[in-house]
Amino acid sequence: MEQQRNQRTVQQQQQQEELEEMHHGPFPVEQLQELGIASLDVKKLKDAGLCTVESIAYAPRKDLLQIKGISEAKVDKIMEAASKLVPLGFTSASQLHAQRLEIIQITSGSSELDKILEGGIETGSITEIYGEFRSGKTQLCHTLCVTCQLPLDQGGGEGKAMYIDAEGTFRPQRLLQIAERFGLNGADVLENVAYARAYNTDHQSRLLLEAASMMVETRFALMIVDSATALYRTDFTGRGELSARQMHLAKFLRSLQKLADEFGVAVVITNQVVAQVDGSAIFAGPQIKPIGGNIMAHASTTRLALRKGRAEERICKVISSPCLAEAEARFQISPGGVSDVKD
């Protein structure tokens, strides 16, 4: 009897999941009003950065309790309503694989580079690019801002781009030059890039809350944080603040992961490097390594290392990825952005 009842609820869950599959994209938080949550509470949730029902279902209870003006009883009511809309059952890997075959990959502008990335920058995950100065990180970011707006059949993402700049290296004129190469209207390209300058680490984290509310309204394909770690080097100094820095960085990266997962955007972060000055380490180990430690390493899904070759050539190496083999590719920086090496 118990088994029959359980089987029936599993069937109901499956049916609900099938209905869910018809709906594309995340649920906006206004849907909670249909389940009896007051519009004032919905507004408070939106102001706190929770713009989709998924983010409420996945948020820990203590985060919801911290929102001003929402009592404990209301929190329980909200969580119950959210869990009704977002089914938390189990699905098999092959079912999810069928859904995920629609993953879009954004071309980087160079076909060699796309080959080692097996299509391009993947949406829904964090790609970390690190390298010394003048290795091409910001150039690659500018190129991606334009290619993400291309239609899907040209390898683009058909969506807008968001650029959070921590180093002050964003140049709209460069975007215009790259747009010319792909035959896009310069003014439209600039219109589709949402730009923000971050001044300190707390500001950088707050910008993500605004980003979430923007992403619910229009379709974004790409989010760039250049560079994610620059501000941490100045805001936190010394060994005493090391654990505070890593905690802050961990929270920031976790929110980026949630954004990537919820909205299916490609998140690209650039990272700085530090030189290892141990004289004895000539052969053993690399001479430069990316900063951020283990927190950064575990948060980024794909890590790419860039270094400078001869003249305009740059070399990109896949350092760590769950699906890609370690390989190197050469590309070139031209007036049209990142492109293949012309032999």
Add this chain to the structure above:
Amino acid sequence: MTPQSLLQLTSQKCTTGCPILDRLLYGGIPCDSITEIVAESGSGKTQICLQLSLHAQLPVSHGGLAASSLYLHTEFPFPFRRLHQLCLSFRSSNAHHFPVNDNPCDRIFVQSVHTADHLLEIMSKTDPFIENSKNQVPVRLIVIDSIAALFRSDFDNTPVELKRRSSLFFEISSKLKALAKRFNLAVLVTNQVVDLVGPNEGINGLRIGNLVCLHTSGRRVCPALGLAWANCVNSRLFLSRNEEVIREENEKSNGQSCDFVKKKMRKLYVVFAPHLPESSCEFEITREGVFGVER
């Protein structure tokens, strides 16, 4: 309540897919216990987890559990492409066990976990789920990849928060152990590492309990989540990766010459386990999966 006869208590093991690794682990990952894999990023934890969820579907005569698996992942996204790749090579090398149109991925249930509270909620749901699965292919393996990601960003570094974090460890591990005991499951958990900064010898040297020195990529590391979590798991395996310089003899047209080549050396260590001695073995990751290397 009668005591169990020890003569009837044998622990079933799930093969990892490679005979060399199985030999190191005395058969594979044991059931009714929690095994933890600790490594820095990019060492192969997820690869081993995926490989194990596929090989759990082999019949018992070939070292598997004839079971489906539940894969809870906390780091997005789930590596579908890699699972698909491993599935293809698994199918081709074990074609005689599976019917033609069968897809082993049908028997791996994937669920994303966002917070520790979410994990507790999911575990209360797995009870009826595993109960139900007994009718088709029963679930005998739970993989949590990784447990560390849930705890490293949501908790501040204050004593109150750390205490709450430790109590969550004990709650989660006791629920896992209860599940493992009740349904005779094998549980595999992956963990991250933290760097140890500071002098490592002398009175002011850093010693955390009895934890041994673990090295990877030329750095001294320690498993994340501290002593409390170390007590929650039954066995711990450590994966290390190092770039080593080896001499390779090359035959060239003008006589023999040797090159210094940088090779990646990956090793699997048994840190502690009730049924295994301290040992290690080398392995490599190829397109077909994770395989041990005999030197």
